[in-house]
Amino acid sequence: MIRALAAAALLASVSAPALAQNSAPAQTAPYTNTIPDARDIPYPGTLTLDIDATDTGRGIFNVKETIPVAKSGHMVLLYPKWIPGKHGPRGEIEKLGGLVIKANGKVIPWKRDPVDVFAFHIDVPAGAKKLDVSFNFVSATVGDQGRIVMTPNLASVQFFSLSLYPAGYYTRRIPIQAKVTYPDGWTASSAVDAKVSGNVYTYDKTNYDVLMDSPVLAGRHYRQIKLTDRVSVETYADTPEELAATPDQVQKLKNLVDQAVKTFGVEHYDHYRFLFSISDELGGIGVEHHRSSEDGTGLGFFTKWDEKVTSRNLLPHEYTHSWDGKFRRGADLWTADFRQPMRGSLLWVYEGQTQFWGYVLQARSGLVSKADTLEAYAGIAASLDNRQGRTWRPMGDTTNDPVISPRAPKGWVSWERSEDYYNEGLLIWMDADSVIREKSGGTKSIDDFARIFFGGRDGDYGEVTYTFDDVVATLNQVVPYDWHKFLDERVNQVSDRAPLKGFERGGYKLVYTDVPNKSTMRGGGGIDLSYSLGLSIGTKGISGVMWGSPAFDAGLTLADEIVAVNGQVFTADKLRDAVKAAKGAKEPIKLTVKRGSRYRDVAIDYHDGLRYPHLEKISEGEAGLDKLLQPK
Structure with missing residues (x-):
């Protein structure tokens, strides 16, 4: 033991000066951006995409892409990074796998850019006329990996996740044609029309911008709801029962198109397709496109119509984007x-x-x-x-x-x-x-x-x-x-x-009463007390604490779990009743909360009762807001 300690001390005394001399990092060459900026010139050739979307069990898309090239030398291929509708650098580059690039039948080495990791540098060999690119997109299979885009019955095919494009060109100047193979028995819908042969859809040639703005919704259970000669709801669901829209529901969807056209005056599309999924398996979504929208809700949109009021805002919102945001x-x-x-x-x-x-x-x-x-x-x-x-x-x-x-x-x-x-x-x-x-x-x-x-x-x-x-x-x-x-x-x-x-x-004016607001009522045992105690309860405990509220002043956070109210085991009803009972009283509301393995008692000194927001009419007759909401 003594000898070992002595050896360690000797090593430290010898190593310290050497470490000190080399403590500064070595100088590295400055980064040089060799990715060409986009220019407004036509790309010399048409890209082709061949996507296999049949591996629904594992959620894997297999892609083959052909990219024509006009000359040899340095070239950069880009994976879409800044995604329209997401307003940020949200391309799922982490899900790209198995990338292989070939020219003249031989593999070309690629090198990822050290700063822009969405860019791949290659050297095109002399005599090459095209690049043969293959990769797969390993989509999310559980929620913490991102949105689930493929299930045994449904698939959301977003071309910006399934393609590379050449740097140096406006993407609207790059021609492209896509082909997708779906599982047998499936139907697919997109703003870009396709020729169908069995389970293979060959989409019309277009430009890269338009294709990226024209995703596909595909699935086993499908119903088309025609709203006008130009607008349809391409409806897909986990089960055929979920497609059962009533005539009255369909009429309200027709009214939506009618009112939008009367409001804006014109339609900025040749046709418009709501790509509408009703599923508890496919990830929910609401993303705008110029001639379509991706609209995904949970089960019951049609079959539990009266219970799904808040989910119905999705369609008018995304439809409006055809004018506001896209045009x-x-x-x-x-x-x-x-x-x-x-x-x-x-x-x-x-x-x-x-x-x-x-x-x-x-x-x-x-x-x-x-x-x-x-x-x-x-x-x-x-x-x-x-x-x-x-x-x-x-x-x-x-x-x-x-x-x-x-x-x-x-x-x-x-x-x-x-x-x-x-x-x-x-x-x-x-x-x-x-x-x-x-x-x-x-x-x-x-x-x-x-x-x-x-x-x-x-x-x-x-x-x-x-x-x-x-x-x-x-x-x-x-x-x-x-x-x-x-x-x-x-x-x-x-x-x-x-x-x-x-x-x-x-x-109208904003007022607060003890009657719950229907739009903020929570199911599954939740409760919204945002404007009284300043907290809300979800299915997994405290889901929100308002800054500066009585709950905030009492030290509560999202990390806390309420286990008792005034000495009784917590339920949402008991907490609500405690707020009602404390109105005008002197005693605070007493909570026992748990964080990790620790318990503590909390007293909330609040005595104004339940408060929920509503709009109260303050004028006689038909007011401005009444007129705004009237059908045209």
């Missing part, structure tokens, strides 16, 4: 390829006004009743009005959230904020509508803005970009006002309160 797109969000970063400074228009129109159109079409729409508005208004994060973080800064934290869970949403441009954008446009009505003496409304801003040639599905000043100019075209100041204050400045004047000018 009209923020200038700093438009990019030449999928490598160039997207900037979302105008997402309060792209998503915020789409959120606004989604709720308006659900009411105008009867897809959701006016009463339920008002309840949803109240829930949105209360959430943002009680969000203390607004005192330090402007709403406009939340347009960076898709990059900062792409929908990752946050512990203190009411303080950190999270993509508030959706719902606070809705409130801003509600406010704008009320100002237009007021300044025009009721002769104009936000509908006039929509017909100007989102109008144009019917059937044109090109893209028209806009800036902040373009939005201001169009509003001034509707009614003169200091719209620049109006928007700047609401988008770029902090505030103590949410912009709720639109409801008040529209004849």
Whole structure:
């Protein structure tokens, strides 16, 4: 033992100077970006994709791709990184496997870029006319790996996960044709038409941009619901029973298209397909495309219609994006390829006004009743009005959230904020509508803005970009006002309160009563006490604590589990009853909470009873908000 210690000491004395001399890292060569920038020139040749989507048991897509080349030498192949509709670098590069690139029948070594890991460098050998690329996309099989896109009965085929493209070109200048093999007996739907031979769909030749914007929904159980000669709901489900839409439900979907076209004046597509999945196995989704949308809900959309009210906003929201976000797109969000970063400074228009129109159109079409729409508005208004994060973080800064934290869970949403441009954008446009009505003496409304801003040639599905000043100019075209100041204050400045004047000018105000709000009621044993105790309970315990609330002041967090209420075993009903009993009393509500293996007692000094948000009418007769929600 003594000898060992002595040897260790000797080693330390010898090693220390050597380590000191070499403590500075060796100089490395500076990184040189050898990835060519995209240019607006045609690509010399047509890419072809051959996708095997039959391995539904393991969720593996096998891809063969042919990429023509015009010359030898250095070349870069890119995997789509910045995904439209996700507003951030959300390409699932981690799921790409087995990449092999060949030319003239021989394997070409590839090297991943050390900075942009979505880029692969190769050297094209002399005489090569094309590259033969093969890889697989190993999709998620459990929820913590990402969205599940393949099940035994359904598949969501997103081409941006299943292709590479050559750097140096605008992607809209790269021709491509795709072929997909599905399981026997399946049907597939996409905005790009296809020739079908058995279980093989060969899609029409198009450009890379359009194909990436035209995903496929495929499955075993399928029903097409025609809404007009140009619009259909391509419906797929886990079981055939889930496809049973009633005539009344179909009529409400037809009303949605009718009301949208009357609102915007034209249709910016040759045809539009809702790619609608009803499944508890395929991952839920809501992503916009120009001539389609990916819309995924849980079971019961048609069969449990009265229980699924809140899920029905998905279709009008994504449909509105065909005009707002796809046809009209923020200038700093438009990019030449999928490598160039997207900037979302105008997402309060792209998503915020789409959120606004989604709720308006659900009411105008009867897809959701006016009463339920008002309840949803109240829930949105209360959430943002009680969000203390607004005192330090402007709403406009939340347009960076898709990059900062792409929908990752946050512990203190009411303080950190999270993509508030959706719902606070809705409130801003509600406010704008009320100002237009007021300044025009009721002769104009936000509908006039929509017909100007989102109008144009019917059937044109090109893209028209806009800036902040373009939005201001169009509003001034509707009614003169200091719209620049109006928007700047609401988008770029902090505030103590949410912009709720639109409801008040529209004849309603936000109030709180002890009657639960239907849009925020929680099933499965959950309970929403956000505006009383300042906490909500989900199926797995505390799901939210409002910053600055009584629950916050008592030290509660999402990590805590409530095990007892006033000395009795916890249930949601007992907690609700305790809040009611404490109204006007002196004794606090006593909770026993568990965090890990530790228990502690917590006293919440709250005595104002149950509080749930609602909109209360404050004007006589038909008010502005009533008119806004009326069918056209």
